[in-house]
Amino acid sequence: MDLAERYQDVGVIGAAGKMGSGIALLLTQELGLRKLSPDGREQSFKLTLMDVDDRALDGLKRYLRGQLRKFAEKNTVRLRELYADRADLVENAEIIQAFIDDALDVVRTTTDLGALSRNHMIFEAILENIDLKVKIYDQLAKQCGPETYFFTNTSSIPIGLLDEQAGLGGRIIGYHFYNPPAVQKLLELITSSKTRPDLIEAGKQIAADLKKKVIPANDVAGFIGNGHFIRDGLHGISEMQALRAEVGFAGAVYMINRITQDWLIRPMGIFQLIDYVGIDVFQCILGVMDRFIDDEKLHSDLIDTLMDKDVRGGQRSDGSQKSGFLRYEKGISAVYDLDRGDYVALDAVFTEPLDEKLGPLPEGYLPWRVLARDRAKDEKLAAYFANLAKSDTLGARLALRYLQRSKEIGEYLVRSGVAGTPQDVNGVLLNGFYHLYGPINDYV
Amino acid sequence: MTPRKKVYAAAGTYTISLGSGRKEFHPKKPRPGLEHYIQEAGQGVIAQISDPNVIDECVVSNFMAARFNRQGNLAALMPTIHPSLEFKPSTRVEGACGSGGLGVYTAMKSVLADVADCVLVVGTEVQNTVKAIYGADILAGAGHYASQRKAGHAYFFPAFFADRAGAAYEKYGFEKVRAAMTQWFVNAIEAARRCPQAQEYHNAAEDLYALGNAKPNPKAFADHINVFDCSKVSDGAAGLLICSEEGLAKAGIEKKDAALISGWGTSVADVTKLPEDPTSLATSRSAIEKAMAMAGIGVSELGFAEVHDCFSITGVLMTEATGLVPQGEGYEFVAQGETKPGGRLPMNLSGGLIGHGHYTGGTGVRQTVDVWKQLTGKAEDFQIDVAERSYGLVVSMGGNDKTVVALAMTQAD
Known part of the structure; x- marks a missing residue:
């Protein structure tokens, strides 16, 4: 036929x-x-x-x-x-x-x-x-x-x-x-x-x-897209947990979400992306991958805890975003605080001390939406990441570790045969996640 | 032919040209309707005269309200401007995108026929009521629907003018023609940035030349031209008063605030036929010749012009239709900046149809208002130095160079 x-x-x-x-x-x-x-x-x-x-x-x-x-x-x-x-x-x-x-x-x-x-x-x-x-x-x-x-x-x-x-x-x-x-x-x-x-x-x-x-x-559970996203998300959760003792749960979620959106120049921060996909879906995919991938522990107690508390993210039938790690009312308006079981408003009183801890964005920073339309974005990204590597702020250190982890994940996907080439990994992140650069790059 | 008496334009005004590009425009939010625009323009005229009761008659020009707004009988909307217009004569005129020129011309005829001293002219179109792809169906009525629409392009009129651009590329070389079209677009936006009512007033693009040079996308739009070569979809209205000498006095308008329409010409060509030479605007040329002959002037006496540039190629061809340059030389003329302020013949100083906007049935009135503004020193940020006894030309064109009104205007005092 x-x-x-x-x-x-x-x-x-x-x-x-x-x-x-x-x-x-x-x-x-x-x-x-x-x-x-x-x-x-x-x-x-x-x-x-x-x-x-x-x-x-x-x-x-x-x-x-x-x-x-x-x-x-x-x-x-x-x-x-x-x-x-x-x-x-x-x-x-x-x-x-x-x-x-x-x-x-x-x-x-x-x-x-x-x-x-x-x-x-x-x-x-x-x-x-x-x-x-x-x-x-x-x-x-x-x-x-x-x-x-x-x-x-x-x-x-x-x-x-x-x-x-x-x-x-x-x-x-x-x-x-x-x-x-x-x-x-x-x-x-x-x-x-x-x-x-x-x-x-x-x-x-x-x-x-x-x-x-x-x-x-x-045919390896998670394939390329989730193979990267889930591990990238777990890294975000682990970095967030490390900051939690110092700045509390809500503060840590806010900081890592900002690092992944602004410092990494991505369309969304990692916790916004997990909310977009749905915390329930994230949990489900994590479960499938953990079941079929032997040499790696793919699990998050935090995700299970959030699901128990009915903090699920995902979208309503009209396409609007439900609350998850973050709350969305004309943009991101509040962040979930697991310690209190409620959302904390993202006002200046909350964000300013956290932003101060992260330090200023490296020189050459341009928002994702601006850079996405810039024909010279590759050169501008290279210059920006060079400045980031030289910067000695908490924000830059977190961002650099994130870039390194993202690259490791990408290289692992090629090495383990999930993806045929580095270009395939980068292609999925560029086309499916709208990143401006692939995880396998020369920036780190 | 020499007119029996003098006829003047005065008390001009226009609304903003609303559509994509304006910060006030949001396609999904409610917008003012036809009545609003007629009232805003009409009341803007009345605010400049001593007594609304002196208005003897009204003319409203519009192309397709019956389809864009499901509204006919527009003449009877004029009393919504002011109660004094109740029971006065009122006429609606239509000549596609040249409706506005015909509106002014119709008002002039009442004055010349001694049946009115003051005629209120309002030209309007409200066409953001439908998406552009459906608006293209409606605007196709400016061609010959029965013989041309079925075989025609989805974007019917853009395709007509894309054919003209294509013919010019073939005859004079792509580079030369394209450079002129792109320069025309750049001039239009730069001019519009000086006129607060213009649709492109808020345009902040940095590299206009690169924008105007965008590659055509025949799958989504037309061959040979890009969307920047094309005037936008607009809502708006313009109004003015056409008066006899007595009418000016009755309305309390001083001569220094009026412009004399000293020559005019109107011409039509068979709408069922395609142009014999797509690289010339023969009907426009004919109307312009008549207007200048009646005014007794040559092209060297023109100080500036408001020409119909529904597409950038139309604007370029208009330079040749004025007779200032021979056919084939308009491209370099425009590319060298001769139609910008300070050039040999500045054109479309408030942006033209591409920069100012093109509320189709009202555009000819808006053009006449702009020439009146220049001649009376009221053009503010887009004012140029206009020498005494200098002439401003209006060319209002309907369809594919089918229905044209040209006016040669000068200072009244």
């Missing part, structure tokens, strides 16, 4: 979730465009979107409709060409509406996993839970045809394990989209030793069709 034929019958499981809805959107767009291509006009396309809750599926359809409009508005130049033979469609508004209708016509929603038995390709984006994934793939292996391809959106669970437990015979590949999938360009493509070569080829082609940048990763 060739890929064009596979595209005619596609399914998404967990389609109403955060990742699933983005994957569903990308596929709706792709199938909508295929339907308008010269070959596609003679074919029928079906995208079956499955989730457990009807209300969530209603929400998914609204989301798809809204996002398809935005997509069509941005691609009207091309859509006018594709609809050139439709004399009844004259205005941009008519063409945009026609595309939304045509694309949505391929979509079927269902709460029944059995409805996916005839799909040629299934994208799965359910919770990051090994038992649940194994159960679903067991069922799919029984009900689907012997040629069905499976694409699992996981950021930590080994593909080989799912393959083996469900008996998929190499028909599963790791397809780690970054959040939100419709926007983020990066896709980590994870193959196990059993993954079929034809599936690897198809996986690359689909990623190209969906306009994604593929970085290959080997």
Whole structure:
């Protein structure tokens, strides 16, 4: 079966979730465009979107409709060409509406996993839970045809394990989209030793069709993205714990978050990033990695304690950020104090003595958002980090240790075969985490 | 033809040109509507005269309120400016982006026909009501919808002028033409920074030349031109009074505060046809020739001009349409800075359509107000030295060089 034929019958499981809805959107767009291509006009396309809750599926359809409009508005130049033979469609508004209708016509929603038995390709984006994934793939292996391809959106669970437990015979590949999938360009493509070569080829082609940048990763729990992020986060937690005796929990969280955002010139501080991902998700990935990686203890008592206290981070359904290490009201407004079990406002009385301890930012510092648009950013970063290395403030020492640890993690990922090259590690951090420089660099 | 009597412009005003670039603009927040702009401009005129009761008649120019705002019958919005306008004559005129010029021209005809001494002209458009991709559908009405829209580009009008730019690249060489277009953009923003009502007044970009030279993106926009070559989507209004000599006296306006419209020309060309030579603006040229002939002046007597630059290429071609330089020489003329203040013919001193903004149906009125401001010394930070008996030219153009009004104006006293 060739890929064009596979595209005619596609399914998404967990389609109403955060990742699933983005994957569903990308596929709706792709199938909508295929339907308008010269070959596609003679074919029928079906995208079956499955989730457990009807209300969530209603929400998914609204989301798809809204996002398809935005997509069509941005691609009207091309859509006018594709609809050139439709004399009844004259205005941009008519063409945009026609595309939304045509694309949505391929979509079927269902709460029944059995409805996916005839799909040629299934994208799965359910919770990051090994038992649940194994159960679903067991069922799919029984009900689907012997040629069905499976694409699992996981950021930590080994593909080989799912393959083996469900008996998929190499028909599963790791397809780690970054959040939100419709926007983020990066896709980590994870193959196990059993993954079929034809599936690897198809996986690359689909990623190209969906306009994604593929970085290959080997089948080691956490892969490249979480392989770096989780260890980087643990380092932040450990540095924070070391400062805690002197400045208290809230003070230490504030300081390390500032070091990682400002001194390291990253888009977010480490604790903001953990909140963004979700402390619950962080805990879950940590658990998976700890289970499959033998020579390293990957655990955090603090994360467990925060979860016990219901400090979880993550986002609400409207996309707004929930409180975690930090509280977010028009930006970061307060920081959690484990000692008191409450949030402390980030006012000058709180921050000034801590900032004073850290010392001034090294010369040449520019905020991430400014440097991100600067064509000479590489030279400016090199000059800045040279100044940082010469600086003898607490802030600079913490930052330097952080850079060193980040580099060690990156080099470990290459050495242990998770990533093929240093460029792959750097590529994931640049494209998936929007860092301005890779962890494997000459700055330290 | 020699006009039977003198006709003057006075008491000009305009609102800010609201749209992307202005700090006040937020696409998701509520904004003033059509009525607000008509009232603000109209009341701005009335504030400059002794008695609103002297206004005999109103003209409102607008292109597509029926689609942008779902509102027709604009003539009857004029009494919302002031109660004295109730039961007065009022006319709405439309000629695409040249509506404003036609509005001024229509008011002049009432004065010349001896049926009015003071005519209030307001030109307006409120077009941020729809996204640009849908606005392109609406603005496409300035071309021939039935024969051109289906085959046309998503960004219908930008593509028309991109074709003109492409033809110029081919004929005169890319480097030369592109340099002129980019310089036109730079001049427009620099001028707009001197006019507080201009849409680009807040523009703080450091390297304007690099910005204006951005590579075109045909997938998202048009061939041959970039978004900086293109005037923006704007909401705004401009107003002024068109008077006879008696009208000036009745309104309490001194001659030194008025400008004389001493020549005018209007021309249309067949909207169903594409231009024979895309590297010239033949209809504009025809209207400008008529205006200058009526005023009895040659191009050397022009001190400055307000020309229609919906796109940077249009602005460059306008230098040739004035007759100041032969066809093919406008590119170097602009690239060498001859249209900047201090150049041989300063143009668009408050930013033009690219810098000031382009509230389509009101632009011609705004241009006339700007020439009046220069001639009466009211242009503040964008004022240039205007010699006595010097002329300012207005060129208000609709569509792809299809409906044009040109005015030659000078000091009234």
